[in-house]
Amino acid sequence: xxxxxxxxxxxxxxxxxxxxxVDDLSFQVYAGEIFGLxxxxxxxxxxxxxxxxxxxxxxxxSATILGMDSVKEADxxxxxxxxxxxxxxxxxxxxxxxxxxxxxxxxxxxxxxASRRIPQLLKLVELEQQADRxxxxxxxxxxxxxxxxxxxxxxxxxxxxxEPTLGLDVQSRLRIWDHxxxxxxRGITVVMTTNYLxxxxxxxDRIAIIDGGRIKALGAPNELKVGLGxxxxxxxxxxxxxxxxxxxxxxxxxxxxxxxxxxTGLDIRVDSPEKALPAILDAANRLTxxxxxxxxxxxxxxDVFIAHTGRSIKDDQxxxxxx
Amino acid sequence: xxxxxxxxxxxxxxxxxxxSREKFSMLFTLVQPMLFWLIFFGNLFQRAADMxxxxxxxxxxxLTAGVIVMTVLNNGLAGGVDLLFDKENGFLExxxxxxxxxTSVILSRFIFVMTITSLQVLVIxxxxxxxxxxxxxxxxxxxxxxxxxxxxxxxxxAISMAMAFSVKSHGDFFSVLGFLSLPMIFLSSALVxxxxxxxxxxxxxxxxxMTWAIDAVRPLILHGWAEALPHVVMxxxxxxxxxxxxxxxxxxxxxxxxx
Numbered sequence: 390x391x392x393x394x395x396x397x398x399x400x401x402x403x404x405x406x407x408x409x410x411v412d413d414l415s416f417q418v419y420a421g422e423i424f425g426l427x428x429x430x431x432x433x434x435x436x437x438x439x440x441x442x443x444x445x446x447x448x449x450x451s452a453t454i455l456g457m458d459s460v461k462e463a464d465x466x467x468x469x470x471x472x473x474x475x476x477x478x479x480x481x482x483x484x485x486x487x488x489x490x491x492x493x494x495x496x497x498x499x500x501x502x503a504s505r506r507i508p509q510l511l512k513l514v515e516l517e518q519q520a521d522r523x524x525x526x527x528x529x530x531x532x533x534x535x536x537x538x539x540x541x542x543x544x545x546x547x548x549x550x551x552e553p554t555l556g557l558d559v560q561s562r563l564r565i566w567d568h569x570x571x572x573x574x575r576g577i578t579v580v581m582t583t584n585y586l587x588x589x590x591x592x593x594d595r596i597a598i599i600d601g602g603r604i605k606a607l608g609a610p611n612e613l614k615v616g617l618g619x620x621x622x623x624x625x626x627x628x629x630x631x632x633x634x635x636x637x638x639x640x641x642x643x644x645x646x647x648x649x650x651x652x653t654g655l656d657i658r659v660d661s662p663e664k665a666l667p668a669i670l671d672a673a674n675r676l677t678x679x680x681x682x683x684x685x686x687x688x689x690x691x692d693v694f695i696a697h698t699g700r701s702i703k704d705d706q707x708x709x710x711x712x
Numbered sequence: 713x714x715x716x717x718x719x720x721x722x723x724x725x726x727x728x729x730x731x732s733r734e735k736f737s738m739l740f741t742l743v744q745p746m747l748f749w750l751i752f753f754g755n756l757f758q759r760a761a762d763m764x765x766x767x768x769x770x771x772x773x774x775l776t777a778g779v780i781v782m783t784v785l786n787n788g789l790a791g792g793v794d795l796l797f798d799k800e801n802g803f804l805e806x807x808x809x810x811x812x813x814x815t816s817v818i819l820s821r822f823i824f825v826m827t828i829t830s831l832q833v834l835v836i837x838x839x840x841x842x843x844x845x846x847x848x849x850x851x852x853x854x855x856x857x858x859x860x861x862x863x864x865x866x867x868x869x870a871i872s873m874a875m876a877f878s879v880k881s882h883g884d885f886f887s888v889l890g891f892l893s894l895p896m897i898f899l900s901s902a903l904v905x906x907x908x909x910x911x912x913x914x915x916x917x918x919x920x921x922m923t924w925a926i927d928a929v930r931p932l933i934l935h936g937w938a939e940a941l942p943h944v945v946m947x948x949x950x951x952x953x954x955x956x957x958x959x960x961x962x963x964x965x966x967x968x969x970x971x
């Protein structure tokens with residue numbers, strides 16, 4: 390499937406004080422998709438975003454936004470993109486409407502265009518009632534909505550969101566997700582950073598997993614999960630000395646892909662659980678190997694993350710025992 | 713050009729709006745220098761100050777020039793504070809992601825600080841007038857005073873903005889600010905003429921651009937054009953140099969932070 394490319398990133402690198410924040414990054418963002426940069430704090434995703442919105446110059450490589458270079462044609466890039474920074478980037482003394490009025494002038498909208506678009510946007514993000522109250526009276530969710538209205542004001546072709554739901558309650562998060570999906574419906578390409586796995590999984594069409602300034606995996610969340618190879622059955626075995634015996638027996642059963650020994654039992658990758666599970670239990674019975682616990686799940690994005698980075702997104706230290 | 717003006721006007725209006733929302737802050741900003749220094753300090757030292765030394769009919773009339781330049785100093789040095797907060801909470805980034813000319817934000821800040829400072833200088837002259845101090849050089853003299861104040865203010869605001877763009881935290885910013893402000897005032901001719909200072913203080917005060925500004929503003933208020941003119945010419949020369957240095961440093965800090 391060949392699709393129009395909105396953003397082309399090629400061998401991008403950024404070094405701060407001899408630390409490589411971003412290291413040889415290459416990827417494409419297709420027009421009309423929601424593209425997520427997923428990674429823990431300090432992985433380099435915000436740096437990448439800042440280069441794409443022209444606020445940082447790359448040390449090496451290049452980024453092209455709708456065919457325009459992020460450094461040489463920065464001013465033209467800025468005219469075609471919208472940016473939603475993290476929640477705090479709000480002037481507490483200005484009202485919601487005044488934020489939009491200010492940005493309308495910065496995007497050089499005519500007074501007629503501004504007075505037409507601002508009420509539309511306030512309506513879109515459901516802030517009409519609070520439009521004339523200073524932003525310091527807004528809740529976190531309301532500030533976020535105002536942010537999104539600000540990002541949409543220039544009628545951008547591409548919208549960049551930096552951690553759009555960081556620190557929001559569940560309901561506000563779901564609202565923001567709806568808004569982001571609505572943008573895709575309107576044909577806007579969305580690029581966002583996140584360190585929430587469920588957000589990347591449910592909202593993004595494609596994600597790039599970034600860790601240590603490098604891309605570890607790239608693709609649709611489902612592709613990435615399937616790529617791990619099969620569903621996972623984890624067994625906790627009561628008698629640890631039986632584990633090797635069971636592993637040997639399970640290996641030759643039908644619909645089994647791979648078997649790995651864990652400290653408490655076995656991790657078994659299976660192709661079809663309905664065939665594999667009875668066979669596994671059967672084998673355990675035959676060997677009179679008592680099972681303490683059986684866990685079965687489809688691969689989750691956490692598994693993808695761990696498989697590609699060697700650690701969980703919440704961990705700060707790599708796991709010692711991981712391959 | 714039309715777009716540039718649209719940006720600058722909108723950004724300047726933002727500063728005005730912010731100030732008008734902070735009513736108490738506005739009141740104290742406007743009232744503090746004249747209340748503390750001119751009214752209290754001026755009257756407090758009325759009898760303690762020797763007229764032979766100050767060469768003025770009253771201490772308040774001597775002090776007026778100093779209070780005016782002090783106000784320029786304080787406003788200028790604090791001129792970058794709002795940009796510092798904008799930088800820290802990410803608002804600056806939001807502004808910079810829009811297709812504005814890179815200098816608009818800075819220029820709007822200069823316009824705003826200069827306007828507020830000029831208004832304050834006029835208020836100070838008004839309060840001094842209530843205490844019987846009338847600038848002998850008339851309206852043209854007042855205009856000259858405003859001009860000198862703005863020239864000094866531009867350089868100071870540039871220093872402040874350069875600091876705002878360079879410091880790691882706002883704690884650093886306010887420490888430096890507090891460290892600069894009072895010595896600048898004491899090591900100048902604001903409160904006492906240079907001739908009456910201990911030698912070493914007088915020596916240091918000569919290198920303080922504030923002294924030059926005060927020495928030009930004071931004769932404009934007290935003595936008349938004949939005495940003031942050479943000082944005015946001198947201070948304009950000094951300020952051109954001072955502003956050039958500060959703007960150069962400011963531009964470098966800005967480019968490093970935003971570039």
